[in-house]
Amino acid sequence: MSYTGTFGQRLGIFFTIEGSVLSAVSVTFILCFALYKWLRRTVRTWGKPVMQPSDASDSSLFLNLMLADLIQAIGNMPNIKWMADAEIMEGPLCTAQAVIKQIGIVGVAMTSLAIAVHTFSILVLRWRAPRHISKFVVVGVWVFTALVIGIPNAVHRNERYYGPTGFWCWIVTEYKVEQIVTEYLWVWFAGLSMAILYTLMFVVMRGWFIIDNGIHWHKNYDSVHHGAAAPETEEDKQSKAIAKMMLFYPAVYIFSFFPNSLARWLFFSGFETPYQFSLFASTVYSLSGMFNLILFFVTRPALVVGPNVTFEETVPLSEALHRKSSSRGTKRLGHLPDIHYDESPEVDIEKRSVGPDFDPRMLTDRNNLTHSPASRYGSLPAPTPPPGRGSTMEYLSVDRNGSYQRSRGSSSLTEEEDYGHLPG
Structure with missing residues (x-):
């Protein structure tokens, strides 16, 4: 799976660049639009008491996912030079690509997992988190990412740690443990955890499990003995509807990372995977930002339009x-x-x-x-x-x-x- 600069390999790299450009443009548009809404709301409400509807899912986690997607897309931009030169050269650009790709990939994985846990808490556990908990989660994601990537860099700062690995720059093959521990461990952990969480959400939504004073099988559950559950309010129904829509974002992540993860796993195991499959998997992964944008417009149009500013009145x-x-x-x-x-x-x-x-x-x-x-x-x-x-x-x-x-x-x-x- 080494890069020899053939026409087929360069064409495959071109597709990964296209996917990254589409994702970068998509998430940049969303982030700029969110900034515009914030500035407009700040100007209109300056010095005035206002009441705005609260976002049921809190857009902080989603916007952080967009930011991580943008960083991941930027990490593929040096491929333009590798494609044009038909070779990958070590140097500052190669090191920068490796670091940026790690930051973006780990950030996407941890944010997607945070969205999954948040959705599970709303949909199944019905846990009402503190108001600003998502802001602290966002900070925790980036602190964790900085530690995971920064500590190995500090340990190997005087060694050849980054270099050409296949069709882009990353951690060189001599550090297989670091390759797994600093990136793919968290990608696989996030994917496996999300699969478990959404499987549990599915069986609960289907009524196969009932969580009320414990976990009960549907056939063995005696609602009279345990006490009938409180009637579901309109707020609960809409909260569940919003949480269900949030399922799509981690689902897109799992769909995007699985082919790339499979290709890398085969590579770590010593198999010589075809470059067509590896570049196809990388292209799909690079499109995750655009996939999230499509879901953003389809499932959350109210967040695109923005909340109406309502001034206090009696x-x-x-x-x-x-x-x-x-x-x-x-x-x-x-x-x-x-x-x-x-x-x-x-x-x-x-x-x-x-x-x-x-x-x-x-x-x-x-x-x-x-x-x-x-x-x-x-x-x-x-x-x-x-x-x-x-x-x-x-x-x-x-x-x-x-x-x-x-x-x-x-x-x-x-x-x-x-x-x-x-x-x-």
Whole structure:
């Protein structure tokens, strides 16, 4: 599998370059678009209180996958020189290609595994992670990658560690242990772990396993004995739908790395693999960034369009109910699901905000007032609203048991409320 500069080998390298260019352009577009959205949102909301829908899957992991794909694609660009010169020369460019390829490949593997674990936690374990956990995971991925690649480089800094290996530059064949430990071990580990995780997710989604106070086979599970599970909310349904879509990204990774992994495994085992197969496997692997872009547009269009910026406002309850009911049929994949209000919501007196929908006629609504002697029980005004939230007074009544009652018609809620952030 050595590079001799024949026309067939150079043509095969050209295909790997094409795949890398397509992936680089694709992921660069996504990263630039994400930066543009962030800048636009920052300018529009500067100094203004805003409420934005939370991304149910937290795009940090996906954007990090795009960044790793970009680094991996850049690592194949020196192949242009090797193809043009019909030979691979040792030197700074060769060393740079080897290091960049390692960083990209390990970064893609670890980020794909992180997405798989994140999806498994949402879909099967129903674990609600802290809000910014994905940011720490991203940092951990790159710290781990730096250690895995940097330590062997420091140990062999005075030796010939990188050089031509087949059709590109990488760790020379004298360091077979380092070849496996610093890259392919983590590629195979990530692929095997994802296969196990998604197999478990499949059997749980099919109902063959039920996780409720332990793991139970479907035939042996007694829901009455263990207690019936809580009814699934609309938020849970949409969270599962988003998690299912996230399955495609690691699936693309497994499809992309398997041919290349097989070719390298045969090479490590002493088999002389045809250069056609090796370059085909490398081309498929180089296209992973473009594959992710296609899935990005197909499965997560809401993230492409970007969340709408909503400024804080206080609206009447009737209008809020109308807006909520009118948006129930809207498909908002990739964002926190809408919360549906009950017709008679429970109101916390201390935390409830006073809205601008006060109607003086409500004070004369005899059906909603509790009458009591003025000598002992009187009307109490609601707590004074904070500045900027309206100054309208709203009246409460106290019954003989000392409990507060509020006119139902005077209830108001803000259009958007913070119901928490889905796992990051």
